[in-house]
Amino acid sequence: MRYLFVHQNFPGQYVHFLKHLAAREGDQVVFLTEPNANHLAGVRKVVYRLPRGPSRATHPDAREFELASLRAETVARTAERVKRLGFTPDIVIGHHGWGELLNIRDVWPGAPVLGYFEFFYHTEGVDVGFDPEFPPDPALYPRVRAKNAVNLLALTMGGHGQTPTRWQRSTFPPWAAASLNLLPEGVDLALCQPRPAARRRALTLGPLSVAPGEKLITYVARNLEPYRGFHVIMRALARVLAKRRDVRAVLVGGDEVSYGMPPPQGGTWRSRLLAELGEKIDPARVHFPGKIDYRHYVALLQRSDAHVYLTYPFVASWSLREALAAGAPVIGSDTPPVTEFVRDRRNGLLTPCLDPAGLAERMLELIEDVPLARRLGAAARSYAERHLRMEDHIAAYRALVRRLTEGAQ
Numbered sequence: 001m002r003y004l005f006v007h008q009n010f011p012g013q014y015v016h017f018l019k020h021l022a023a024r025e026g027d028q029v030v031f032l033t034e035p036n037a038n039h040l041a042g043v044r045k046v047v048y049r050l051p052r053g054p055s056r057a058t059h060p061d062a063r064e065f066e067l068a069s070l071r072a073e074t075v076a077r078t079a080e081r082v083k084r085l086g087f088t089p090d091i092v093i094g095h096h097g098w099g100e101l102l103n104i105r106d107v108w109p110g111a112p113v114l115g116y117f118e119f120f121y122h123t124e125g126v127d128v129g130f131d132p133e134f135p136p137d138p139a140l141y142p143r144v145r146a147k148n149a150v151n152l153l154a155l156t157m158g159g160h161g162q163t164p165t166r167w168q169r170s171t172f173p174p175w176a177a178a179s180l181n182l183l184p185e186g187v188d189l190a191l192c193q194p195r196p197a198a199r200r201r202a203l204t205l206g207p208l209s210v211a212p213g214e215k216l217i218t219y220v221a222r223n224l225e226p227y228r229g230f231h232v233i234m235r236a237l238a239r240v241l242a243k244r245r246d247v248r249a250v251l252v253g254g255d256e257v258s259y260g261m262p263p264p265q266g267g268t269w270r271s272r273l274l275a276e277l278g279e280k281i282d283p284a285r286v287h288f289p290g291k292i293d294y295r296h297y298v299a300l301l302q303r304s305d306a307h308v309y310l311t312y313p314f315v316a317s318w319s320l321r322e323a324l325a326a327g328a329p330v331i332g333s334d335t336p337p338v339t340e341f342v343r344d345r346r347n348g349l350l351t352p353c354l355d356p357a358g359l360a361e362r363m364l365e366l367i368e369d370v371p372l373a374r375r376l377g378a379a380a381r382s383y384a385e386r387h388l389r390m391e392d393h394i395a396a397y398r399a400l401v402r403r404l405t406e407g408a409q
Contacts, residue, residue, distance in 0.1 A: 001026070001027050001028070001090050001091070001401075001405070002027075002028045002030075002087065002088065002089045002090045003021060003027065003028065003029045003030070003089060003090070003091060003093065004030050004031075004032070004079075004082075004087075004089035004091070004092045004093070004108075004111075005018070005029065005030070005031040005032070005092075005093050005094060006031075006032045006033075006075060006092065006093070006094030006095070006100045006101055006104065007031070007032075007033055007094055007095045007100070008033060008034045008071065008095075008098050008100060009033065009034065009036060010031055010033035010034075010036055010038050010045060011031070011038060011040060011043075012095060013095065013116060013164075013185070014093065015040070016185075016186065016188070016390055016393065016394065017393075017394060017397050018031070018040055018043055019040065020394045021042070021043075022040060022041060022042025022043055023042070028044075028087070029042065029043045029044065030043075030044045030046060030082060030087060030089070031043050031044065031045050031046065032046050032047075032048055032075055032078055032079065032082075032094075032100070033045060033046070033047060033048070034047065034048060034049070034050070035047050035049065046078060046082060048074050048075055048077075048078040049074070050067075050070055050071065050074055051070065051074065052070070053067060053070075054066040054067045054070070060143065061142045061143045061146045062146060064143075064146065064147060064149075065099075065146060065149045065150065067098075067099070068098060068099025068102070068149070068150045069099060069102070071098050071099045071100045072099045072100060072101070072102035072103040072104075073103060075100045075101075075103065075104065076103035076104060076106060076107055079104060079107040079108070080107055083107055083108070088108060088111070089108060089111050090111065090405050091111060091112050091113075091114060091401055091404060091405050092104055092108065092111050092112070092113045092114070093113075093114045093115075093116075093401075094113075094114075094115060094116065095115070095116040095118070096115040096116060096117055096118075096150060096151060096154040096161075097116070097118055097150070098150070099150045101113060101115055101154065101159075102150065102153055102154065102157070105157060105158070105159070112159065112160060112404045112405060113157075113158075113159030113160065114159065114160045114161070114162060114400070114401070114404060115154055115159055115160070115161050115162070116161075116162055116163070117151065117154070117155075117161045117162065117163045117168075117169075117172065117176075117180055118163070118168065118315055119168060119171055119314070119315050120148060120151055120171040120172040120173070120176070121144050121145070121147045121148050121151075122144070122171065123136075123141040123144050123145065126171060126313045126314070127227070127259075127312045127313050127314045128141075128144055130312045130313055130353075131226060131312065131354060132354075133226075133231070133354070134226060134260070134261070151172075151176075155172075155176045155179070160179075160181065160404055161176075161179060161180040161181060162180065162181045162182075162183040162400070163180045163181070163182060163183070164182075164183060164184055164185045165182075165184070165316065165337065165340055166182065166340060167336045167337050167340050168315060168337075169182060170336075181400055183393075183396055183397060183400060184387070184388075184392075184393060184396070185318070185321070185388075185393055186321075186388050186389055186390035186391070186392060186393030186394070187318075187321045187322055187324075187325040187384055187388045187389075187390060188325075188390050189325055189384060189385065189388070189389060189390065191298060192298055192301070192322045192325035192326045192384075193302075193325065193326065193327070193381070194302060194326060194327030194377065194378075194381055195302040198299065198302040198303040199212065199303060199305070200212050203216070203299060203300070203303045205250065205287075205289055205292065205296055205299075205300065206289060208250070208287050208289065210248050210250075210303065213246065214246055214247070214248050215244065215246050215247045215248070215305045215306075215367045216247075216248050216249070216250065216303055216304055216305050216306075217237070217240070217247060217248070217249040217250075217304070217305065217306045217307075217308065217363055217367075218249070218250050218251075218252070218300050218301065218303075218304040218306070218307045218308070218328070219233050219249070219250070219251045219252065219253075219307070219308045219309075220251075220252040220253065220297065220300075220301075220307075220309075220317075220319045220323075221252070221253040221317065221319075222253060222254065222258050222291075222317070223253050223254045223255065223256045223257060223258045224251065224253040224254070224255060224268070224269055224270050224288075225257055225258065225259065225260055225269050226260055226269065226312075227258070227259035227260045227311065227312050227314060228253075228259075228310060228311050228312075228317075229308075229310025229311060229312075229333060229353060229354075230251075230253075230269055230270075230273065231269065231273055232310055232353065232354060232355070232356050232359055233251070233308050233310065233356075233359065234273040234274075234276075234277060234281065235273075235277065235356035236356040236357070236359035236360040236363060237249055237281065237286060237360075237363075238277050238280035238281060238356075239356065239357065239360035240360050240363050240364060240367075241280065241281070241282055241285060241286070242280070243364060244364070244367060247285065247367065248285050248286075248287070249285065249286045249287065250287045250289065250300060251286070251287070251288055252289060252290070252291070252292055252297065252300065253288075253290070253291065254290060254291050255268040255269070255270055255271075255290075257269075259312075259314065270288060298322070298326060301322065301323050301326035301328045302326050302327070302328070304323075304328045304329070305329065305366065305367055305373060306329055306331060306362075306363050306366040306367055306373070307323045307328035307329065307330050307331070308330075308331050308332075308359065308363070309323060309330060309331070309332045309333070309338065310332070310333040310353055310359075311333055311335055311337055311338060311353070312335065312353070313335050313336055313337060314337060315337065316337035316338060316340070316341070320332070320338065320341055320342075321341065321384070321388050323380070324341065324342075324347065324348070324380040324381070324383055324384045324388065325380075325381065325384035325388060326381075327377040327378065327380055327381040328377060328380065329348070329349075329366050329372075329373040329374075329376045329377045329380070330342060330347070330348035330349070330376070330380055331348065331349045331350075331351055331359065331362045331363060331366065332348055332349070332350055332351070333350070333351060333352070333353035334350045334351065334352055334353060335353050338350070341383075345376075346379060347376060347379040347380045347382070347383045348376055348379075348380060349362045349365070349366065349376065
């Protein structure tokens with residue numbers, strides 16, 4: 001089989017499937033992407049470079065689509081060069097979020113295209129307007145709607161679609177959702193597995209060391225921002241720290257903005273929350289290591305006494321699946337992306353997403369009720385073994401590819 005993958009940030013959501021393909025004999029794998037330092041043995045990485053960004057003269061609501069059009073044009077030109085070198089894919093797999101696939105069928109009209117549909121944007125009922133602390137400006141609604149331009153074009157270009165969760169599929173219009181293949185994503189259960197002994201020895205993370213007797217609360221996000229409930233956990237921690245002197249918290253993530261808006265007064269969300277809470281957040285007990293490597297990240301989950309995962313109604317992070325697989329006692333927000341994975345008091349605890357007092361109660365409950373934490377951690381791992389096996393994900397992926405290519409494998 002000859003595979004062509006397209007994603008502006010190699011390897012994107014395809015890392016596990018790529019590793020599987022690279023280990024097989026006979027498959028050829030080419031990946032079109034923007035420049036980055038990542039690499040995988042057995043995958044030929046072909047870099048494209050955008051000639052420019054969107055023009056300032058373009059209407060603000062249309063700039064994202066202009067950028068998508070530039071990507072589509074550049075990817076198609078790069079694909080033409082690959083084609084002239086003699087490569088014709090049996091299937092093209094890529095993410096529709098950035099427009100890269102919009103022109104790919106002009107290069108290889110006969111190749112099936114399997115596009116990743118991540119999220120369909122709405123001006124109400126989902127993430128926009130969910131948090132009353134940050135009411136949306138109605139003037140931005142046209143820009144929100146315009147974010148679906150690539151989705152809508154992709155849905156009408158005659159290819160095939162995949163999406164990883166039932167809730168994400170439900171965000172699309174019914175006429176579109178019915179055509180999307182549900183392809184759940186797995187977890188490497190060997191890498192993300194419980195290590196009970198981790199709580200019996202010190203955890204070292206750079207200059208930070210957590211002693212065996214200390215209670216550790218963990219939180220992980222790409223960036224520390226309201227979309228992932230950062231403001232909620234900070235306010236909840238102020239209550240927990242006041243009640244328990246043996247609690248430490250590690251909040252992993254950067255200070256940029258992945259989703260939503262930056263603080264209106266400037267600066268970062270971390271600096272804003274630290275200024276708001278002042279001495280209630282003890283810097284000797286609440287730690288911000290920034291972005292950490294994967295090995296330390298997994299060790300943090302394995303050591304956690306209470307792992308908090310909060311999100312607006314938006315795409316769930318891989319870290320939720322990995323925390324469950326690592327057997328961390330999880331406290332999740334009662335939002336649909338989370339409740340698809342976490343059942344209250346069965347494999348984790350649920351809490352209202354925007355309620356710091358409720359979250360503080362759940363954190364204290366897990367810290368103080370060790371048998372409950374152990375039971376929920378074991379149930380989280382059991383859930384992962386039943387529903388998040390990477391082998392099942394790969395098998396489903398291969399079956400879908402086989403069906404789309406009519407047995408070309």
